[in-house]
Amino acid sequence: MSAAEPVDTAVPAAAPRPPSGPRMTEQVLRVIVPIAMLVALVALWHWYVVAYNVPHYILPAPERVAQAMIEDWPTLSGALFVTLKITFAALAIALVGGVLIAVLLAQSKWIEIALYPYMVILQVTPIVAIAPLILIYAPTTQSALLICAWIVAFFPVLSNTTQGLKSTDHNLLNLFELYGASRWQTLFLLKLPAALPYFLVGLRIAGGLALIAAVVAEFAAGSAGAGSGLAFRILESQYRLNIPRLFAALILLCATGVAIFFATSLVSHLLLRKWHESAIRREN
Amino acid sequence: MSPASAPSPRDRSIVRLEHVAKTFSNGTVALADLNLDVAEGEFLSLLGPSGCGKSTALRIIAGLGEPTSGAVAWPKAMYDASGKPEAEIGFVFQEPTLMPWATVFHNVWLPLRLKGVSKAAARTRVAEALEMVGLEKFSAAYPRELSGGMKMRVSIARALVTRPRLLLMDEPFAALDEITRQKLNDDLLKLYKQFGFTVLFVTHSVFESVHLSSRIVVMAARPGRVIDDIAIEAPYPRDRAFRTSPLYAEYCRRVSDSLVAAIGATDHL
Ligand SMILES: Nc1ncnc2c1ncn2[C@@H]1O[C@H](COP(=O)(O)OP(=O)(O)OP(=O)(O)O)[C@@H](O)[C@H]1O
Ligand SMILES: [Mg+2]
Numbered sequence: 001m002s003a004a005e006p007v008d009t010a011v012p013a014a015a016p017r018p019p020s021g022p023r024m025t026e027q028v029l030r031v032i033v034p035i036a037m038l039v040a041l042v043a044l045w046h047w048y049v050v051a052y053n054v055p056h057y058i059l060p061a062p063e064r065v066a067q068a069m070i071e072d073w074p075t076l077s078g079a080l081f082v083t084l085k086i087t088f089a090a091l092a093i094a095l096v097g098g099v100l101i102a103v104l105l106a107q108s109k110w111i112e113i114a115l116y117p118y119m120v121i122l123q124v125t126p127i128v129a130i131a132p133l134i135l136i137y138a139p140t141t142q143s144a145l146l147i148c149a150w151i152v153a154f155f156p157v158l159s160n161t162t163q164g165l166k167s168t169d170h171n172l173l174n175l176f177e178l179y180g181a182s183r184w185q186t187l188f189l190l191k192l193p194a195a196l197p198y199f200l201v202g203l204r205i206a207g208g209l210a211l212i213a214a215v216v217a218e219f220a221a222g223s224a225g226a227g228s229g230l231a232f233r234i235l236e237s238q239y240r241l242n243i244p245r246l247f248a249a250l251i252l253l254c255a256t257g258v259a260i261f262f263a264t265s266l267v268s269h270l271l272l273r274k275w276h277e278s279a280i281r282r283e284n
Numbered sequence: 285m286s287p288a289s290a291p292s293p294r295d296r297s298i299v300r301l302e303h304v305a306k307t308f309s310n311g312t313v314a315l316a317d318l319n320l321d322v323a324e325g326e327f328l329s330l331l332g333p334s335g336c337g338k339s340t341a342l343r344i345i346a347g348l349g350e351p352t353s354g355a356v357a358w359p360k361a362m363y364d365a366s367g368k369p370e371a372e373i374g375f376v377f378q379e380p381t382l383m384p385w386a387t388v389f390h391n392v393w394l395p396l397r398l399k400g401v402s403k404a405a406a407r408t409r410v411a412e413a414l415e416m417v418g419l420e421k422f423s424a425a426y427p428r429e430l431s432g433g434m435k436m437r438v439s440i441a442r443a444l445v446t447r448p449r450l451l452l453m454d455e456p457f458a459a460l461d462e463i464t465r466q467k468l469n470d471d472l473l474k475l476y477k478q479f480g481f482t483v484l485f486v487t488h489s490v491f492e493s494v495h496l497s498s499r500i501v502v503m504a505a506r507p508g509r510v511i512d513d514i515a516i517e518a519p520y521p522r523d524r525a526f527r528t529s530p531l532y533a534e535y536c537r538r539v540s541d542s543l544v545a546a547i548g549a550t551d552h553l
Pocket of ligand 1: 332338
């Protein structure tokens with residue numbers, strides 16, 4: 001159960017829809033069907049645990065997990081907050097840094113030729129492998145986790161934005177040249193808006209990856225104590241065979257991943273709905 | 285584009301291509317020794333088979349890509365501090381080439397905006413340009429909400445918003461249906477009469493060129509060069525009566541023969 005996969009088909013496919021009557025029903029069903037599915041799965045889980053008398057240290061029943069969630073909420077919420085803080089800080093720095101470096105790379109092909117290989121090296125090296133090194137260099141564990149999450153989230157933003165900046169319509173570039181546009185005018189009025197859909201794909205991927213990296217890095221760091229995130233609580237629960245709490249922590253992670261996924265999809269939809277093909281409902 | 289070209293006695297010309305040649309880096313000779321004189325106020329069509337260098341010539345005039353040899357002279361233009369002519373041109377591409385993220389207003393504002401004209405200051409001029417093409421009600425619409433013909437009108441409004449003296453059009457209506465194209469041709473002629481700008485119009489269509497032009501230059505390919513120069517001496521406005529007249533048919537035959545010769549000349553090479 002990975003928290004969020006780097007999927008880039010977030011906005012519900014703009015399928016042709018029948019007119020309003022059936023459309024209402026469809027919209028209601030779109031909400032009801034997933035909820036019914038969830039209820040059914042939980043019921044199945046409950047039935048399985050009861051019917052086969054599964055011990056709670058192997059698979060706790062749903063209500064035990066719920067109980068753990070409530071009773072351990074002070075610990076869990078603290079851990080959730082730490083994980084969220086690392087994830088969003090890493091994502092924010094990745095967004096700013098990714099866009100800035102993409103703009104820099106787009107300025108000259110020589111800058112790109114010089115820098116791009118290192119960007120790729122950063123991306124392809126498994127984060128778990130360099131985490132120990134980062135832990136040694138970074139002043140605190142928190143900052144080490146932040147760096148790890150940032151490295152992973154940064155690349156999708158960079159590569160997508162770079163691609164977007166390069167994909168500007170040549171005729172529009174000609175038009176800007178024709179009217180004597182300055183470099184900055186071309187960047188702000190043409191290249192950046194044209195790159196926006198690409199950037200948003202990068203954002204959706206980076207959002208999911210930032211969370212994954214924050215968790216993976218914490219596993220690698222093996223940090224402990226009051227300032228730890230959800231990953232540490234999961235390990236800790238495992239050592240203590242407190243499986244209900246482990247499940248509760250896992251559910252929090254999933255929920256966070258799903259929330260990030262929907263939030264980034266929503267941002268993307270809001271920014272593109274007026275003009276980009278991916279966000280427009282086809283009406284013919 | 286050398287500012288050094290001496291003013292010519294033929295001071296009616298707004299732009300002149302002098303022995304222009306263009307060879308692309310892959311070795312394609314797109315133009316060889318092209319001479320073209322565009323007189324102020326005329327409606328000049330470039331007609332020729334595909335690949336004969338019409339777009340290349342237009343782009344060179346627009347300053348998008350330098351000629352390999354030869355010169356572009358602007359006898360009437362002012363030269364700015366850096367020695368570049370202030371050509372006062374508008375360009376209409378074959379595709380509407382609108383920014384999809386910007387409204388019609390923002391698209392038409394663009395040429396002024398790039399010259400530093402604020403939104404408030406541009407408002408009346410943009411509105412005028414949209415009115416010229418009959419789209420004053422659509423200034424808040426996005427390009428995707430417009431039909432192909434309407435997008436082309438926006439593109440024309442954008443080219444006209446700076447009140448250019450020379451309008452360069454590269455097969456602007458080629459992608460449109462016959463009815464829309466006819467309508468836009470009529471509208472273009474109306475604007476041409478009303479504002480008196482000069483038009484350099486690239487087309488594949490014999491009928492379109494005879495309908496619109498005061499002069500047609502026929503080009504042949506490989507290498508691109510001028511092989512015929514035909515004046516269409518019929519008064520404007522050119523309405524339906526002109527398009528059904530024997531004179532029109534006569535000109536169409538004349539131009540068509542010339543185009544066949546141009547294609548023939550290409551095939552031998
Ligand atoms: N960027 C380029 N690099 C190399 N060759 C080019 C380039 N642009 C055009 N050409 C070549 O130059 C020649 C003239 O091209 P151009 O686009 O001017 O033709 P055209 O007359 O506009 O044709 P069409 O009517 O099909 O638009 C063609 O043979 C084309 O292949
Ligand atoms: Mg062409």
